[in-house]
């Protein structure tokens with residue numbers, strides 16, 4: 001007997017936050033600081049918001065210290081613009097970079113344990129793509145809490161949310177956005193823990209579900225990063241933006257793909273090929289190992305393709321080496337203990353003595369749900385969706401364009417979190433009440449979940465998930481071309497068919513992990529297909545999107561991709577212009593914000 | 601590729617619909633470098649998609665996949681097959697869910713109450729000291745931070761609470777105490793009295809028997825017992 005899918009409870013809140021990670025909770029805390037009486041519900045798939053993926057971020061967060069005599073916000077803006085391959089929105093860059101320091105101080109004052117130097121002030125380290133004087137020497141711009149900066153941020157905003165009495169739905173997932181007269185009025189939440197569906201009606205709903213890394217085979221992303229927020233939006237006919245811009249981090253630990261942060265190279269680590277040649281000198285003579293991620297990833301893949309990679313005996317995967325043997329005992333044991341520990345824990349080597357095997361791993365989505373500079377979700381380049389907001393990795397404002405600089409994502413979480421929180425606080429003053437019932441019953445959720453529980457067939461959902469991940473990695477990965485992307489699209493369509501024939505072992509709703517995995521599989525497949533169609537249409541190479549058949553950036557594609565997924569699986573594409581206000585407004589530095597050639 | 605191990609996982613299972621407990625043995629071949637989370641995924645794919653377990657980051661940074669293997673509380677993602685065979689000197693393993701929280705299904709527990717104990721230790725700044733001047737950071741000498749930053753690495757995996765010989769019914773637990781003790785050291789916290797109250801409450805440190813099991817099992821290798829001892833001494837600088 002399959003249980004009927006029905007709504008067990010109706011809950012009314014001022015604000016619903018779908019995704020209680022770093023970005024979602026920074027927003028929550030900001031709303032509460034402005035309007036303490038606001039009622040907020042925040043949902044997370046993990047057992048506590050503290051376990052959200054933000055907690056794994058290692059290296060640091062960029063912010064120009066106004067007391068710094070040589071670094072300046074304009075340099076940071078330039079690095080972000082150049083790093084984005086001239087595809088980020090300059091109004092967003094300005095907002096974020098200008099508010100960075102104030103927000104760092106906010107975090108410090110609310111309890112984050114930033115690492116201090118001998119004077120007791122914040123320590124700083126350098127990261128790929130961050131320079132002084134518009135492309136000059138490396139800038140020491142990243143603040144950090146040892147090698148657990150993300151944990152510091154997550155712990156701070158989680159604890160502040162506890163202090164301010166946010167209501168949490170843990171081990172729960174949003175399954176459907178609700179609308180009334182074109183306005184978003186909340187979402188359906190499946191509490192996997194209790195096997196019940198709750199309809200949360202809210203004046204403002206925020207999507208902050210994080211990344212989509214699980215679309216690919218080797219990734220630094222957690223198991224829950226299945227692009228849910230994107231899939232929820234797509235299913236309502238809303239667009240996603242620039243999904244083809246997926247960041248491969250150059251140094252994933254061979255095998256599981258666990259991240260070995262840039263901080264290792266920031267501290268002096270060097271990449272070597274199998275002949276022990278420091279090959280980055282050939283690809284980026286100036287910035288070498290600290291060139292931006294897309295460039296280093298492509299260089300590594302190229303070394304491997306040309307036969308200069310080593311092969312890992314246990315995992316049977318080609319790779320290059322990261323040499324950190326020469327770094328001091330202090331760096332190994334005190335500054336970067338978690339990261340150096342990964343090598344011994346997960347592949348059994350001692351990085352003080354051995355070379356570390358690394359290769360590119362999927363790390364970050366630059367694209368996401370399109371939003372304007374205050375986090376309002378857009379239904380096309382002109383119109384917003386009233387009541388719906390997005391922030392964090394699942395949103396695209398776009399601060400990163402087609403390639404994100406190291407340490408710029410954490411920065412985006414809390415600067416935009418603050419900014420979107422302010423916007424929602426204003427919005428609440430005039431927002432209409434969502435009413436007592438959603439005009440539209442959660443038909444979509446009911447149909448979807450009954451379908452999962454009733455499906456017959458012999459397919460295994462993990463086999464399909466793994467097949468999708470291989471397809472995307474091999475055919476739509478670091479390098480892609482028309483023929484392979486077309487193959488990927490065909491394969492994905494077939495996998496979508498096969499997914500309909502997954503028969504679940506148990507038809508119970510109570511903490512049925514297989515049911516959760518099944519829902520995520522649909523999200524993954526929808527997102528993968530939309531991503532591949534975007535990659536197919538963009539006949540150029542830009543940032544992390546690297547087409548072998550179109551190796552150059554083309555001005556004909558100087559726009560953001562908007563992609564809509566139709567019911568029949570077809571993808572409709574649109575455009576959003578890229579903001580170049582820093583360039584247009586003129587002034588002393590305007591020339592640095594023109595369309596630039598990208599050399600390091 | 602090195603030869604895989606033939607291993608047996610005897611998993612304690614629970615079906616909440618039928619309210620039934622049983623132990624199920626899964627036999628499979630697994631490479632030495634596979635994490636136990638990889639092994640469970642392999643079981644889901646090849647033998648039993650219905651076996652329920654959970655994880656998130658799978659590199660020992662979030663504390664979602666805690667379980668008890670051959671009597672030891674640990675993170676399943678951190679346990680490589682090869683290391684498990686070496687450490688336990690067997691290829692047969694018994695996997696149980698944590699017992700400090702109610703089981704929802706198979707290896708998945710409901711951490712709500714356990715986390716509530718951490719919340720009671722108030723993991724935020726109760727009364728923040730605030731920055732010295734506009735645009736400036738509070739100066740904290742690294743020597744001061746050295747006393748407590750190690751304890752901020754705690755990920756609330758509850759392995760120490762599982763190993764603790766004091767009952768979680770009376771004691772908030774080693775990790776909750778740690779969250780409180782961090783703020784007693786932290787120069788940014790001004791609410792010393794409230795903090796000391798949490799420490800000396802009947803659910804506080806008096807329940808600690810100094811068995812040091814916490815330090816022994818902590819996957820982050822935090823010397824939890826050291827911080828408990830500092831708490832008992834009342835020495836926070």
Ligand SMILES: Cc1cc2nc3c(=O)[nH]c(=O)nc-3n(C[C@H](O)[C@H](O)[C@H](O)COP(=O)(O)OP(=O)(O)OC[C@H]3O[C@@H](n4cnc5c(N)ncnc54)[C@H](O)[C@@H]3O)c2cc1C
Nearest residue numbers: 019021022023045054058059060174210392393407409410
């Ligand atoms: C290993 C690693 C290291 C990194 N290091 C750095 C760094 O040093 N510097 C830097 O700037 N950036 C770094 N990043 C990137 C950065 O950490 C992430 O981009 C950022 O943390 C994302 O935060 P978020 O709040 O958007 O999402 P997350 O923290 O992923 O939170 C998403 C939340 O949404 C929930 N959720 C998902 N789907 C649903 C659903 N359907 N219903 C309800 N809830 C849902 C999740 O459970 C989670 O609570 C790193 C990333 C990784 C993976």
Ligand code: SF4
Nearest residue numbers: 754755757758760818
């Ligand atoms: S102290 Fe260690 S064992 Fe205890 S919860 Fe924290 S990380 Fe886990």
